[in-house]
Amino acid sequence: MTDRRPATIKDVAASAGVGIATVSRVFSGTGSVSAATRDRVLAAARALDYRPSALGRGLKLRRSGGIGLIVPDVTDPFCAELVAGVLDCARTLGEHVIVDAADGDPAREAEIVERLAGQRVGGIIAMPAGDEADWRGAARVCSSVVFAGRVLPGPPGPPDVPDVPSVLADDAGGVRAVTEYLAGLGHRRIAFLGAVPGGPPRVRERAFRAALAELGVPVEEDLVVAARPARDAAYAAAAGLLQRRGDVTAVLAADHLLGEAAVLVARELDLRVPADVSIAMVDDVAWAELCDPPLTAVARPGRDIGYRACELVLREPARRGRGGPVLLPTELVVRGSCGPPRAQRRRTLAG
Amino acid sequence: MTDRRPATIKDVAASAGVGIATVSRVFSGTGSVSAATRDRVLAAARALDYRPSALGRGLKLRRSGGIGLIVPDVTDPFCAELVAGVLDCARTLGEHVIVDAADGDPAREAEIVERLAGQRVGGIIAMPAGDEADWRGAARVCSSVVFAGRVLPGPPGPPDVPDVPSVLADDAGGVRAVTEYLAGLGHRRIAFLGAVPGGPPRVRERAFRAALAELGVPVEEDLVVAARPARDAAYAAAAGLLQRRGDVTAVLAADHLLGEAAVLVARELDLRVPADVSIAMVDDVAWAELCDPPLTAVARPGRDIGYRACELVLREPARRGRGGPVLLPTELVVRGSCGPPRAQRRRTLAG
């Protein structure tokens, strides 16, 4: 059984006794073909197991179609949801998706963009790791780029990269909601476990401060800590915080890694949740519901973000980022990890 | 600023004052070019922001390169790890990966295969949902297909689809290890929460039975239950089991959905873990460590499986599935959710 090469349009044309243009018309749906001819062509194609080559078509049309998707890490639950959303939308629209993970490394991200450009993808969706400089070139390389779930780091005020639209979760709204919830429970010494400066723009931290200010609760700088986005750093930050300030009654973690760290440290310190400390976090990952007590969290619509971004990149390549980022609503999922604050407490790590 | 079309090899040739063949040679590394000429070409290319079109190259070479990856669900932690592994390997080898999710639907899976074939990918890696019939055609459509992390359902004995290699976790070994561990703790009434018949071949269940038999522990049919792969079905199965048989001292869940259900049901029934029931599961997902007590689990090397599958599909398209599936070792991660059995117990769901 020799592995013969795939049938081409020419084979089908010959076998059906028609010209190749007719075959093309049948498969691309363009032009008009008589029903009889169409049937003959279809029959021949089926017999030959013919499948139009996206390569030939793409070359002629000078675009391969398809979109590129760059995330930091496909195993991160939020990224995975976002990927799933993009896949859903692309499938609906009949496009394929080339996925790659940049692991937060701008250089690797740049390489991926380069490869995607070589593939002549129709658009790129990215949760960017690099900064403005890294993406300035990329935007030129591909007709349409959209950022999803995250924007470029940089000064708070101005837009990120000119003309790159983005679709994001309303993090500020989510953080405000959970902060108000915590304050409403009676908390006054709320700690914020956030990401390091220099990383993505700290909209969560800013929203936290703003919410506190609005509620008339003074912000204690000592309670706002930042960690690098890694498990050990997150744990260290959480441990440092909870040991240093035995009087915090609630911890708001800015992402699921930080939330995990908070839960682990609380357990290590024999702090009961929520009796001794309330814990809440951004990102409603699967374990939030499984842990004991289940964790109150701000759910970001990762799937919707991906879907929307894909729509943007595929359907509206013209309209570029006009009107600022698309903000999708978050939802505060209240579970058992937050309660009213308790009298002063002071603990240190055992051992 | 007009969005002019990308530079072609012809533009570069003209700009560098050489023939297009020379430019081709420079970029494909084939043939020999004088250093001086190479530099001129490179300079011209840089100036024009030239990037070879994978389309043109692919058409000429009659293959687009790249590989297709089909999983049931990218948000499933195991699938995500597998995807990450494939991505790692493909990146190393300079190939791109088209990913799509079939959601366990054979029809959707077939469509995806069809699309990938149209893209003329160099190979396909799949965690298959369909059965032998569905894949018989696919294998013909693409020169190299490999199954990863799962094989086709079907009769236990014979190979699955002729000539389709596969790389799998050693599930049987993992289940045997955890079963022996449980038995070693003193458990005699161990329940098995598995997948429905008709789904993937029940190697876990078979391994469980075999291990029990080997240990001289009689298998009670009543303690071996199966659920459809969905949260509600898993929960129902776990609840039914634990209520019906208040005397089980340990539960072995065949995947993380089932494990989740077991944990939730145990909590609902006010069963202390591991004092009242020990719980262990296959799949060492993130929450296993976060839940209280942390769950003992069989870790499957999802990432390695993906990596290996990618190597197989890319490097050894010739050697097709000779010597049966590649089996990668699992690891029993012992945490706090299993302990010695306790005296008889009898509980029912409150309300």
Added chain:
DNA sequence: ATGAAAGCGCTAACAC
């Protein structure tokens, strides 16, 4: 070492 030319499989004008 380098250039000219022939296609790879397809679509889009343009004839008929």
Added chain:
DNA sequence: GTGTTAGCGCTTTCAT
């Protein structure tokens, strides 16, 4: 309605 033809951007003999 249908066939013919000219490329799309590239690799690859085959000359030079």
